[in-house]
Amino acid sequence: MDAKRSSIGAELLAWYDAHGRVLPWRARPGETADPYRVWLSEVMLQQTTVAAVRPRFENWVARWPDVASLAAADEGEVMAAWAGLGYYARARNLVKAARAVVDDHRGAFPTTEAELRALPGLGAYTAAAVAAIAFGERAVVVDANVERVVARLFAIDAPLPGARGAIRAAADSITPTLRAGDFAQAMMDLGATICSPKRPRCLLCPLREECRGFAEGEPERLPVKAKKKARPARFGTVFWLEGDGPGMTGSVWLVRRPPKGLLGGMRALPTGSWSEEPPLLADAPAATDWRVLPVTVAHGFTHFDLTLSLAIGRGTPQGEGEWWPVADVESAGLPTLFAKAVRAILESDR
DNA sequence: CAAACGTGGAA
């Protein structure tokens, strides 16, 4: 290992000590990291911004302060608490993993990357991050920030995802034996605040002197990525069914979505399946006189754009579900798609 | 390996 390469870790750690972000899940200098908080934050942060996670993390740990309390939680309540954060498999796996820690590991998180990797929802990145940050293991932590920083440092211009192997090897070569967790967090802070995707602030970068991407003049073009495909358009109908019997007036019919797939396990308004043309009143949850509102709700998912029609009715539902007070619908824990539909319906004259 | 899987904010 040459002298320049081995100095990267030390320079980055010095920068981190001076400029690292203060975040609720991060141990302060001298504090011992709490594996539960590290794990929870890492899962929440998967494909999710720090700004979105911060308040949700605070609320979560106030309600479920440790792995035992989460393992004992009602899964429906956990799903509702995750509502709005997206990628709901994360919440389902959070409960599974918490129960595995309690049932299979005597309530204490496993301490090695390999054991952590076996828990549900911990992939290559998260297992390495928890091992390094919570337990000090020298794990090679590679997320999108690290990919970007490393691709620029070493001027790796092979396109992702093919370049993953080369990037990981380069990250391995600069990961220190000591303070591997701080090093990983430093790389991510650097990627988030200095080595940003569009307009990197190279003049503030502690690694500028070592950066081949900077030396070559166009660090912002790295890493090279394949273009994303266009998202297809899909259509659907959501049904707002209010009760007309005694005790059901002022209540709306909610269902639980199937445990897997899109918005899996989440409470929801009834819908039919999505299709390439508006499905109108197919799969309505009651035989009644539906009124379709003259507005639609648009919602973009990762892999398709959805346009929802809104059908309003009153009557007796078919199938499984529950009546929920309209006045408390915000506490039902609906995913954003349905929260948008509810807002549009309540803003209409219904 | 490609595709499924959410959402909100920045540019």
Place this chain on the structure above:
DNA sequence: TTTCCAAGTTT
């Protein structure tokens, strides 16, 4: 307005 993208994992 549209596109990009954020501390990825699972199948």
